Amino acid sequence: MIAQNIRSVEERIQAACKRAGRSREEVTLICVTKTMPVEDLQQAYDAGQRSFGENRVQEIVDKVPQLPGDIQWHMIGHLQRNKAKYLMDRVVMIHSVDSAALAQAVSKEAVKAGRVMDILLEVNVAEEESKFGLTCAGVLPLIREISPLPGIRIRGLMTVAPYTDDPETNRVYFKKLRELAVDIDHQSIDNVSMDFLSMGMTGDFEVAIEEGATHIRVGTAIFGKRNYDL
Ligand SMILES: *Cc1c(COP(=O)(O)O)cnc(C)c1O
Numbered sequence: 001m002i003a004q005n006i007r008s009v010e011e012r013i014q015a016a017c018k019r020a021g022r023s024r025e026e027v028t029l030i031c032v033t034k035t036m037p038v039e040d041l042q043q044a045y046d047a048g049q050r051s052f053g054e055n056r057v058q059e060i061v062d063k064v065p066q067l068p069g070d071i072q073w074h075m076i077g078h079l080q081r082n083k084a085k086y087l088m089d090r091v092v093m094i095h096s097v098d099s100a101a102l103a104q105a106v107s108k109e110a111v112k113a114g115r116v117m118d119i120l121l122e123v124n125v126a127e128e129e130s131k132f133g134l135t136c137a138g139v140l141p142l143i144r145e146i147s148p149l150p151g152i153r154i155r156g157l158m159t160v161a162p163y164t165d166d167p168e169t170n171r172v173y174f175k176k177l178r179e180l181a182v183d184i185d186h187q188s189i190d191n192v193s194m195d196f197l198s199m200g201m202t203g204d205f206e207v208a209i210e211e212g213a214t215h216i217r218v219g220t221a222i223f224g225k226r227n228y229d230l
Pocket of ligand 1: 221
């Protein structure tokens with residue numbers, strides 16, 4: 001089932017890349033594995049997947065030692081400052097940095113761990129009350145503040161678009177995120193690159209690819225509905 005779902009997601013990714021005139025290699029599929037048992041993650045691994053995304057530190061800590069060592073783990077959920085230290089030897093990138101205080105905590109722990117952590121800044125492009133993330137206007141000031149910090153490298157932007165039945169309604173937000181990245185890139189700030197755009201989920205990843213996503217985060221289309229009551 002999971003292998004089959006991955007095949008169908010893969011076909012849709014390829015079709016979207018083709019429509020957009022992009023090469024498949026420009027888009028990383030992150031399998032979002034939150035709430036899923038390690039057996040399901042293993043199935044995705046066996047089907048060839050190597051990039052997994054989780055939104056809770058505890059789940060990353062629990063799952064990483066139970067799965068093969070060549071998986072690239074991505075932290076995609078809201079992160080508390082005091083938990084940044086648990087990610088240093090576990091994840092390749094944190095997609096959800098949205099404050100100077102959090103960037104400072106990540107920086108401090110990365111320096112302690114002797115590594116450089118790739119980070120994305122989370123932007124609440126649609127300005128939904130219920131969501132974390134910076135406003136578009138808040139991104140550049142934050143980048144200016146945190147770009148000198150050691151131990152972190154700002155690689156781009158991330159957004160969680162509104163939940164919708166019609167993916168086309170999110171195109172405007174994906175466009176806006178890409179335009180913001182282009183604007184920031186033009187500032188040529190030291191230690192800042194805007195080569196990654198993490199956007200697009202089960203409901204809207206094809207539109208996100210058409211608008212320039214480099215990382216799509218797909219859970220439900222691969223693993224089925226999540227049960228948060230377990
Ligand atoms: C859960 C989650 C996803 C995946 O959502 P689906 O709709 O199941 O594909 C993507 N990004 C973030 C930040 C998430 O928390």
